[in-house]
Amino acid sequence: MTDLTKTPKAPVAQQDRRGIGDAIRAWWDGLSRPAQWAVGVPIIALLALMPLFPPPLLDTPGVSFGGVMAQFAMYALIAIGLNVVVGQAGLLDLGYVGFYAVGAYTVGLLTSPNSPWNQTDGGWLQPGWAWVACLPIAIALTALAGLILGAPTLRLRGDYLAIVTLGFGEIVRLMADNLGDLTNGSLGLSKIAYPTVGESEAHPGGFFSPGNLGDTSSWNPFQRASNGTWWFWLGMVFVIVVLLIIGNLERSRVGRSWVAIREDEDAAEIMGVPTFKFKLWAFVIGASVGGLSGAMYAGQVTYVNPKQFDIILSMLFLCAVVLGGSGNKLGVIVGAFLIAYLPMRLQSVQLVSSESTGYLLLGLDVAMLIGLWLLWRWKKDALATWVRRAVIGVSIVAVIFGLLLFGSVLLFRPGGAQNLGDLKYLYFGIALVVMMILRPQGLFPVRQKLLAYGRQVYQAVVRKPAAESIGAGR
Amino acid sequence: MTSAASLGVTLLAEGSIDFNVSGVIDQFWRLTVDGLTYGSIYALVAVGYTLVYGVLRLINFAHSEIFMLGMFGTYVGLELLGFAPSGNVYSQGVGLTVLYLGLAMLFGMLVSGIAAVGLERVAYRPLRKRGAKPLAFLITAIGMSFVIQEFVHYILPKIKPGLGGSNAQTGIRLVEPKVQFSFLGAQVTNVALVIIASAVVLAITTEIVINRTKFGRAIRAVAQDPDTATLMGVSRERVIVLTFLIGGLLAGAAAMLYTLYIPTGIIFSGGFILGIKAFSAAVLGGIGNLRGALLGGLILGVAEQYGQILFGTEWRDVVAFVLLVTVLMFRPTGILGESLGRARA
Numbered sequence: 001m002t003d004l005t006k007t008p009k010a011p012v013a014q015q016d017r018r019g020i021g022d023a024i025r026a027w028w029d030g031l032s033r034p035a036q037w038a039v040g041v042p043i044i045a046l047l048a049l050m051p052l053f054p055p056p057l058l059d060t061p062g063v064s065f066g067g068v069m070a071q072f073a074m075y076a077l078i079a080i081g082l083n084v085v086v087g088q089a090g091l092l093d094l095g096y097v098g099f100y101a102v103g104a105y106t107v108g109l110l111t112s113p114n115s116p117w118n119q120t121d122g123g124w125l126q127p128g129w130a131w132v133a134c135l136p137i138a139i140a141l142t143a144l145a146g147l148i149l150g151a152p153t154l155r156l157r158g159d160y161l162a163i164v165t166l167g168f169g170e171i172v173r174l175m176a177d178n179l180g181d182l183t184n185g186s187l188g189l190s191k192i193a194y195p196t197v198g199e200s201e202a203h204p205g206g207f208f209s210p211g212n213l214g215d216t217s218s219w220n221p222f223q224r225a226s227n228g229t230w231w232f233w234l235g236m237v238f239v240i241v242v243l244l245i246i247g248n249l250e251r252s253r254v255g256r257s258w259v260a261i262r263e264d265e266d267a268a269e270i271m272g273v274p275t276f277k278f279k280l281w282a283f284v285i286g287a288s289v290g291g292l293s294g295a296m297y298a299g300q301v302t303y304v305n306p307k308q309f310d311i312i313l314s315m316l317f318l319c320a321v322v323l324g325g326s327g328n329k330l331g332v333i334v335g336a337f338l339i340a341y342l343p344m345r346l347q348s349v350q351l352v353s354s355e356s357t358g359y360l361l362l363g364l365d366v367a368m369l370i371g372l373w374l375l376w377r378w379k380k381d382a383l384a385t386w387v388r389r390a391v392i393g394v395s396i397v398a399v400i401f402g403l404l405l406f407g408s409v410l411l412f413r414p415g416g417a418q419n420l421g422d423l424k425y426l427y428f429g430i431a432l433v434v435m436m437i438l439r440p441q442g443l444f445p446v447r448q449k450l451l452a453y454g455r456q457v458y459q460a461v462v463r464k465p466a467a468e469s470i471g472a473g474r
Numbered sequence: 475m476t477s478a479a480s481l482g483v484t485l486l487a488e489g490s491i492d493f494n495v496s497g498v499i500d501q502f503w504r505l506t507v508d509g510l511t512y513g514s515i516y517a518l519v520a521v522g523y524t525l526v527y528g529v530l531r532l533i534n535f536a537h538s539e540i541f542m543l544g545m546f547g548t549y550v551g552l553e554l555l556g557f558a559p560s561g562n563v564y565s566q567g568v569g570l571t572v573l574y575l576g577l578a579m580l581f582g583m584l585v586s587g588i589a590a591v592g593l594e595r596v597a598y599r600p601l602r603k604r605g606a607k608p609l610a611f612l613i614t615a616i617g618m619s620f621v622i623q624e625f626v627h628y629i630l631p632k633i634k635p636g637l638g639g640s641n642a643q644t645g646i647r648l649v650e651p652k653v654q655f656s657f658l659g660a661q662v663t664n665v666a667l668v669i670i671a672s673a674v675v676l677a678i679t680t681e682i683v684i685n686r687t688k689f690g691r692a693i694r695a696v697a698q699d700p701d702t703a704t705l706m707g708v709s710r711e712r713v714i715v716l717t718f719l720i721g722g723l724l725a726g727a728a729a730m731l732y733t734l735y736i737p738t739g740i741i742f743s744g745g746f747i748l749g750i751k752a753f754s755a756a757v758l759g760g761i762g763n764l765r766g767a768l769l770g771g772l773i774l775g776v777a778e779q780y781g782q783i784l785f786g787t788e789w790r791d792v793v794a795f796v797l798l799v800t801v802l803m804f805r806p807t808g809i810l811g812e813s814l815g816r817a818r819a
Contacts, residue, residue, distance in 0.1 A: 092609070152803045158608070159533050163757055164802055166750065167795035174795075178788040311746075315616050322613050410632055426624035432617030437600045440610035 025447070048236060051229040052221055060341075062348035066214065066228030068341060070300055073235025074293045075336035079320045080242055080329060081289025086318065087327035087446065088255065089282035090262030091154070092162040095169025097314035099287040101304075102145045103294025105176060105183065106138040107131065108304045111193035114184045120193060130193035131299050135292070142291025143284045150283035154276060157265070169314050177306040188305025192298050195234075198222070208234075210302055231300045238296070242289055243329060249285070250329075258282055262327075312425075319432060325442030334443060343428075347421030351408040358409040365402040369395060403427060497783045503660035505779040511666045511735060513775020514673030518728035519752035520759070520767035521680060522590070522721025528697040528762035529717045531608065535615035536593055538749020539622035540722050544586035544729025545645070545740045546626065550637065551581025552646040574648055575668065575734075583726035590722025591715055593618055599711075626742040638742060645737035669731045676727055677768050680720065684764055689716055697762070747791065751778075754798040760808030769809060774798075 028036065050058075051066040060068050078100060085093045109115045111130045119125040125133055153164045176183045183189065198207040205211050207222070207230045214226030225233075249255050257278040260268035269275045298304050316339055324335025352358040372395050380388070407423045435442075498505065519541055526534045555577060597618045601610055630638030637643070651663040684690035695703035696713045704710050732748070733740060751774060759770025774794055781793030801809065 092612070153799065156802060156806050159527075159531075159761075160757065160802055160806060162533070162612070163753060164799050167754065167798050170750070171792055171795050174789075174792045178786075178792070311750075319613065319616070322609065326609070410628055423624065423628060425620045426628065429617040429620030429624065433597055433614050433621065436606065436610045436614040436617070437604070440601075440604070440606045 044236070044240070048233055049221070051226075051232055052224050060344045060348060063344050064213075064226055064228050066226040066230075066232060068228070068344045070228040070231035070235060071344075072337050072340040073232050073239060074296050074300075075317070075320060075340045076239050076333045077235065077242060077293040077296070078290055078317050079324065079332040079336040080239065080246060081286045081293070082317050082321050083286075083327065083329060083332045084246060084249075084258075084289070085282050085286035086321050087332065088250065088258040088262065089279055090258075090265075091279060091282060092158065093165045093283075093286070094162045094311070094314055094318065095149075095165035095167065095172075096286075096290055096317050097309050097311065098149075098165075098169040098172035099142050099145060099290035100294040100297070100313075100317075101172050101176060101306075101309035102142045103138040103291030104298035104304045104309070105189075105294075106141050106291070107134040107295045107298040108189040108192050109182070110134050110137065112189035113191050114187075114189045116182060125193075127193065128196050131195050131295075134193070135295050138291050138295035139288045142294070143288040145291075146284040146287025147280065149287075150280045154279045154283065166311065166314075169309075169311055173306050173309050173311075176309070183306075186306055188303060190303045192302045192304065194299040194302055208299070210300075227300075231296065235296060238292060239333070242292070246285070246289075247329065254278060254281055316428075319428070322442055323432075323435060325444040325446055327446030328442070328444050331442060331444030331446070343421055343424035346404075346407075346424055346427070347419055349404065349408075349420045350411075351404055355409065355412040358405060358412065362402065362405045362409055365398055365405060369398050369402065372398070403430070493785070494783055498780055501783060503658040505783060506776060507657065507660045507662055507666060509776030509779035510772060511669050511775070512778065513755075513772035514670050515728045515732050515735070515771075516748075516752045516755045516775050517768045517771025518673055518676060518724045518731070519748065520756040520771045521677075521764060522725045523753050523756040524759075524761050524764060524767040525693070525717045525721050527756070528764075529693060529714060530598075530611075532598070532611045533615065533753070534593075534718075534721070535612065535749075536597070536619040536622060537590075537721065537725060538745035538752070539619045540586050540590050540593065540745075541725040541729050541732075541749060541752075542626065542742065542745030543589045543622065544582040544722075544726035545733050545744060546630075546637070546643075547585025547726060548578050548582040548730040548733050549643055549645055549740055550585075552578055552648070554581075557646045557648070571649060575730075578648060578734075579672070579727050579730040582730035583723045586726030586729060587719050587722040589622075590718040590725070593622075594715060594718040598714075602714075623742045623746075641741070642738055642744070643740035645733035645740050647734075647737050649734060665734055669735060672727065672731055676724060680724065681764060683720070689713075693717060751791075751794050754794060757808055758798055758801050760810040763808070763810050766808055766810035773809075 031039065051069045054060075054065040059065050078096070081099075082093065082096050085091050085096070109117045110125060111120045111134060112118055113121065120127045120130045149165070149168050153161060153168075156164060177186055179185075194206075194210075195208045196206040199205065202215070202223070203209065203212050207225065208227055210227055212227040212230070214229065215223045218224045250258075257268065257273045257275075260271070260273050261275050261278060265275055320335040320339040321332045322335070323338060324333065325331030352361060372391055375383075376391055376395075383391070404420065407420045407427070410423070411419065519537070522537050522540070523534060526532055526537070552574075555574070597614050598611065601614060626638040627640065628638075649665055649668065651665045653661045654664050654667060655662055682690075684693060692703070692708045692713050693716065695706065695708050696710055700710055703713075752771065755770035755774040756767045757770070758774055759766025759768070761767075774797065777797050778790050778794050781797075782790040785793065
């Protein structure tokens with residue numbers, strides 16, 4: 001083939017170019033288990049320390065960085081749970097927020113003074129242990145909700161399943177809104193229990209109470225941490241535990257069945273996979289992780305109301321999964337980070353202070369973009385590789401800068417957007433569309449690998465011939 | 475635990491959920507008329523979902539935003555014609571009323587039609603060229619729906635002050651509702667008559683366009699088998715644009731009828747719930763099936779009205795979704811099944 005086509009240079013260069021992601025992946029897969037832990041633990045420790053000493057550019061002025069990171073941890077849990085349903089088993093679930101709400105409302109109903117089912121005030125829940133005791137209840141109830149929803153509807157496929165789950169998500173929200181005697185309607189449930197750890201004179205409610213703002217002058221990490229940071233730490237523990245459990249599930253028969261169902265349900269059924277059973281498993285497991293996250297959320301904000309669980313949030317969760325790379329556990333965590341972090345980061349950005357400067361800069365930016373585009377259009381082949389890359393890079397920066405400027409210009413309107421954070425859905429929508437056009441598989445796409453004995457086989461086979469594998473097999 | 479159980483029972487017995495059966499029986503015909511009015515609007519929007527699904531196998535989640543743009547189109551159009559927010563032409567004779575109603579509908583259809591075709595051009599065509607997966611289309615649709623909503627929320631007021639923004643616009647009431655006649659005890663207003671009649675006319679027109687014209691045949695051919703249709707000389711791209719156009723036009727018409735019926739609903743998020751319900755209607759009737767969409771819309775509208783009285787107003791949306799889930803459980807392809815492609819010429 002290569003003799004006939006006689007275009008040796010470009011395709012080989014294409015094939016030889018391995019992304020930085022591939023390099024990291026190969027290096028990681030090459031490490032032994034203990035070595036992986038040896039690398040992983042310091043990284044986790046660094047992550048845990050991040051909210052204590054917010055990195056300058058990453059910080060979110062105006063909003064507590066610890067709180068943002070806590071939200072990230074909750075979204076990460078959600079993304080991992082939803083990834084089981086969407087990424088692993090290939091079931092499109094648009095009503096995942098329903099499970100999140102069930103988890104949050106379980107804790108709320110059992111511990112809020114507004115609820116008639118409140119059990120902390122003389123009931124069977126000790127106030128000090130209420131939140132911790134509610135956690136397994138919330139997980140169990142959400143799993144039950146997953147079972148109740150999944151059992152009748154999982155016979156449906158694809159788009160039908162999507163719309164039924166969407167309906168379910170709405171039903172949960174409307175129930176929370178309408179069962180006013182129980183859920184306090186749209187007013188919501190307040191004063192929900194949270195873990196009471198480390199109560200002292202400095203922290204009357206303990207480390208996890210909303211009142212704990214953290215002592216930034218202290219070098220003791222436990223004193224320095226605000227309540228958001230504590231929730232982030234707790235969330236990290238949950239994320240790691242859930243990742244271990246789900247990682248093991250993935251490599252088991254269950255995980256292989258999920259992949260088989262995702263790739264071709266009919267073929268899987270014919271080959272003897274009880275598809276309904278495993279789809280239900282995926283649904284229930286995904287749901288219970290969502291419930292765990294919901295319970296955390298209820299504890300952190302100590303307040304739930306139906307508005308917090310609308311369909312838009314469900315779409316955001318799905319977007320976290322798809323942005324990160326549906327099917328890739330670590331990828332979806334990055335997706336969750338983007339979803340949680342970017343709106344908060346934008347919230348404090350104010351690029352220009354006067355309207356005319358804004359328009360001027362915007363005009364310059366657009367002119368530069370048009371210039372770059374024309375250059376690309378007509379002189380693309382004459383440019384050196386590094387110039388081409390520079391053009392692409394500068395264009396991307398210019399587009400992002402232009403969008404931010406555009407938003408800033410829009411802010412000069414009385415009664416309009418207050419800051420760029422208000423425009424988050426606008427940017428988010430644009431990002432989704434651009435992302436789907438340019439990189440539909442997500443930022444960190446999943447690679448299919450051998451699920452049983454994966455590492456051993458990979459290491460036995462790939463080590464030696466890796467240098468010469470430029471053929472069609474790649 | 476006993477308190478929890480007893481609470482559950484009291485909740486059903488005397489709490490939020492009352493079964494007001496006598497109310498439904500007493501007001502049966504009034505509810506039916508209201509339901510048909512709402513249902514006609516759902517049906518018109520549902521056609522847009524069903525056509526696109528039939529041809530592209532794609533849930534166009536941004537269709538609800540097309541509908542919302544149609545409401546704004548109607549508003550702006552009427553403003554251009556020089557109407558005050560309370561202008562009522564009904565007293566000036568039937569001919570003039572029909573003329574203005576027609577113009578208002580034209581504005582709505584124009585805006586929605588252009589928006590639908592533009593949406594296809596900007597968001598879906600690049601994806602189709604790359605042969606993207608269905609999930610990518612869905613996410614794009616969600617993204618576009620955000621973009622359109624936020625456009626109306628933040629950018630539109632910047633372009634034209636007083637339009638869009640966070641507060642709901644009150645639509646221009648061309649026709650003041652007035653009881654025309656009584657149908658088995660139900661009061662039928664002129665507005666309801668206009669809505670039902672327009673919906674019937676538009677539905678029949680669409681049916682004729684799809685079933686009798688050359689374009690309609692092309693649409694059905696592509697829905698049935700895109701590859702063979704292409705081989706037979708049907709331009710798939712043109713069919714897709716046409717499908718989006720028809721869906722957009724009908725959504726615009728529905729938007730105008732909706733503002734006529736509920737003038738307080740013109741807001742950037744105003745299309746969302748209605749869009750979901752119209753989509754439910756399309757699924758209910760059998761998505762991809764034109765008659766199914768119409769039937770589903772009417773059934774959903776009527777069922778919602780009965781449910782609203784039976785369980786209480788706040789349960790209206792729940793009734794719609796529960797109905798959808800129930801029908802899908804027993805008949806996963808909807809009431810009439812999928813058949814845009816299988817329709818006879």
